[in-house]
Amino acid sequence: MQAGARVTVVEDDPAVRTVVADHLRAAGCEIEQFGDGATAWQAIERRMPELLILDRMLPGIDGDELCRRVRAISSAPIIMLTALDGLEHRIEGLEHGADDYLGKPFSLRELQLRVNAQLRRSSSAAAPLMFTAGRFRVDPAHRRVWADDREVALTAREYELFLYLVRNPERVVSREEILREVWQWGFGDASTVTVHVRRLREKIEPDPRTPCFLHTEWGAGYRFTINAGAPC
Template sequence: MRAGARIMVIEDDATVRTVVADHLRAAGCEIAQYADGASALAAVRARIPDLMILDRMLPVLDGDEVCRQVRAFSDVPIIMLTALDSVDDRIAGLEDGADDYLSKPFSLRELQLRVNAQLRRATAATAPLEFTAGRFRVDPAHRRVWVGGREVALTAREYELFLYLVRNAERVVSREEILREVWQWAFGDESTVTVHVRRLREKIETDPRFPCFLTTEWGAGYRLTVAEGVRC
């Protein structure tokens, strides 16, 4: 099991959901639990996990529809759980975009092995590639950043903050969201974010006193602009 893998468990049966979540958490995974398809889909849109374990029969929005909608914007591995065990049912789940299909009742050991297999495949298929966003160039494999062709030296936390901002470019992200997603804190002193944003500006802005790329949206958070044509 890959330590720290972020896994969503979407299951309306509270007992099954808790047992699966506890088992994978004990194996070192970060677990988010959802009891219906609509809330799970909203969570995936906000932050794509490393893997989804998706019950097929869900309230509000069923697993088939969740799977179809997720596949419109992400290749996240999906293991579908279901009490329906016919060949046609398995084929239908796979056609909707599931990567694997496990019938209830199932062994937790078998589920863990299937999770391991999907995570290995996803890791092999998504080796970090260098990318460009406006004037910024990022090499995730070596944790290097260039601004306007000039490499800048970032601390580990500054790099993680910048990577999160550039992957959410043009969107306002709150200090609370940054604490949760970058620091992995459920709560904490938001001034920590303020300090790191100030330090990051000193490295990526022409004049940190008057930032034009990493701007403050008063009362809301921060926005990183990467669109071409921004002038400072």
């Protein structure tokens, strides 16, 4: 656990909220906790945390709306923690901008491991120098990406996915490989990758319906092309 990491827990069940907050505080995190979305949003606007743990079912401003608001102004990692654990609910949560999704009931140990992984990914302490890949310019020290002269606003998970693809150009990578290398999951729902690929295409492609850079290799995975030809 990254010592002193600022984590905000938004959960309307006081028992769950207290258990999660106490566990992460004991692991070294600085915790703010809230029972509703509106109060949490006021605090987040004043000071963005390094990571959010967000219940989807919240009174007032619900978790989906809060996730969208945070994602509009920050790439801070968001872990959704909710009883809505069906496939369609996980996909919806990811589409709203969440980086990870953990269903209730859950293990505190698993939650801590996922928090650790997200904090590691968002840390830029050992980031390498800026580099260029075709039309893209990447600044790992500040986790920023430009397409030509346009900055691309990526979430933490989208950035990690883009970085992995751009560092493996012209190689077909499977969804299972992406889950293992980007998500650090030994197993998991591959539809998570599909959702993030779609969101990434919407941000980097001139026309996401006919990709120039991020291609689907049916039955195999995805291939990233740095030097796209005409009409791209």
